[in-house]
Amino acid sequence: MEIKVLGPGCAKCQKTEQVVKEAVAESGIDAQVVKVTDTMEIAKSGVFGTPAVIVDGQVKAVGKVPSKQDVLKWIKK
């Protein structure tokens, strides 16, 4: 599983990455968390705002920090 966290590097993006990593650790699922900070890459994804989370190519959250419960729901599906 690949989870991308998109954001150029503000506090919310860092928080999102932290939440995602915590959820992955808690779930025990084998997932790679990739932080995308390049603005061109972020623009290509089509997301309206950051932070954004993409799980295996599916956009799950845009413009907000997701809760750990939400992330667990996405990765356990």
Place this chain on the structure above:
Amino acid sequence: MAEECCVSGGNIMILSCSGGSNVGQLANQAAVELTQEGFGKIYCLAGIGGRLAGFVQSAKEVDQLIVIDGCEIGCGKATLESAGVPLRSYLVVTEIGVEKNKNFKLEREEVEKVKETVKNVLKESSFSPGAPNMASGGSCCA
């Protein structure tokens, strides 16, 4: 490190027609100027029409969204419907008293009228979330 990276414009997404008439271009020009003024952010209707995941999901999740169509043909509205994105705030330029024609020299007062109506529609929608908020003839109907 970026101090802030979240979307500017108060999380208001503006999707506009940019069709082959004065009203299509008025819709687009109003969207561009509102973005430049910091009131919302113009985004990619074509990306939604192309069913590109990031664009579609962004439109579904954004706090506020307004679609500006040039005329009653409603291409912008149809684009959202076909992509499964709920229509929230909506404005049709011809329905606020602008006549459709092929003159691409846009009237400044018409651009301002569209911008003002967009702001009014969104202001009213923030008081009544849920049902689509439409602008027609200068007033919003429930």
